[in-house]
Amino acid sequence: MTRALTQDDLLDVVEREGTRAAAAAEGADHDRPVPGCPGLTVGETARHLGSVYRMVVTWLRTGERPTSWSRQPRDGEPVEDYLRDGLRALLGELAAHPPDTPCASWHPYDRTYGFWRRRMAHESTVHRTDIEAALGRDLTPIAEEVALDGVDEVMHLWFTHRLAERGVVGTRHATVAVRSAHRAWLATMDPTGTVSADAAETAPADAVITGDPTEMYLWLWGRRAVYDRSVRQSGDFDAIAQFWALLRLATK
Incomplete structure (x- = not known):
């Protein structure tokens, strides 16, 4: 029987999948479209993921759903570096608090850091597969x-x-x-x-x-x-x- 993921596992997934997404986007054609997602490209996927990481950090630190945060790389900043910087900030914020620590979230019954560990684990995994699929690569396996x-x-x-x-x-x-x-x-x-x-x-x-x-x-x-x-x-x-x-x- 497949074992259940622990909170430490989820944090590892965030780091692993976010890192893979950035590595896949680096040096790739950022205009390649993501199959099945009209309007989404490799570059836009990497940008979106980096933006989401920053949005969550802002939400956690302020306690309120943010209306503004850094949504775009700085002029001249490669989008994969923008993604990596957002990932580092997110990992630091999530690791600094036990998963049962209360925080703001959009889940009505789970307002803890553990919610965000799980949510960001799957946000990262799905978008990593998007980038790989857009580039025509075999998908890196997802653990059962x-x-x-x-x-x-x-x-x-x-x-x-x-x-x-x-x-x-x-x-x-x-x-x-x-x-x-x-x-x-x-x-x-x-x-x-x-x-x-x-x-x-x-x-x-x-x-x-x-x-x-x-x-x-x-x-x-x-x-x-x-x-x-x-x-x-x-x-x-x-x-x-x-x-x-x-x-x-x-x-x-």
């Missing part, structure tokens, strides 16, 4: 425990809390089971809201999606097409289409 934790984050944080925060609901009642490795989740959507819960692998649902952890992780984040064969789908395909559309609104 990281991918499974990322699937869990999408299901519980984005599909449930992010959609509720934005007031987005389903158009009709449907359930979709998501199964990967030894874990399973059940997504429920209807005109009153969306919710996801851990489930038994045999839990009944209108539709079922299965796949290995990495492919499921990338599919949930929209880095694979809705009916991509990297994940197996069965049952009510309209339910899957609704689930997919809601995820795109949650994670954009």
Whole structure:
């Protein structure tokens, strides 16, 4: 059975994946488009990641959602250096506080430094894969425990809390089971809201999606097409289409 990630593991993932993203962007064609993400390029992805790191540091230090922070490299500053400098600041801030230390966040039930360790681990991982995919490289493998934790984050944080925060609901009642490795989740959507819960692998649902952890992780984040064969789908395909559309609104 895959072990659960610790808070130290998550901090290591932030450092490892942020460093890989910068290294991949260095010396590359920054105008190369990211597959499946219209408007996103290698350079814009690196800039975005460096900007997000700075935004989180500002949020943590001020206790309030920031309205302004450094969003662009200085004149003449390579974007990968901008990314690395933001990463160093973020790692320093996260490492300086135990993960259970209270802080501001956008999660209604997790306002701790641990929330940001996990969130930035997956922000870094997804965008590292974006840069590698844009450059036509084989993706550096994502550890199974990281991918499974990322699937869990999408299901519980984005599909449930992010959609509720934005007031987005389903158009009709449907359930979709998501199964990967030894874990399973059940997504429920209807005109009153969306919710996801851990489930038994045999839990009944209108539709079922299965796949290995990495492919499921990338599919949930929209880095694979809705009916991509990297994940197996069965049952009510309209339910899957609704689930997919809601995820795109949650994670954009």
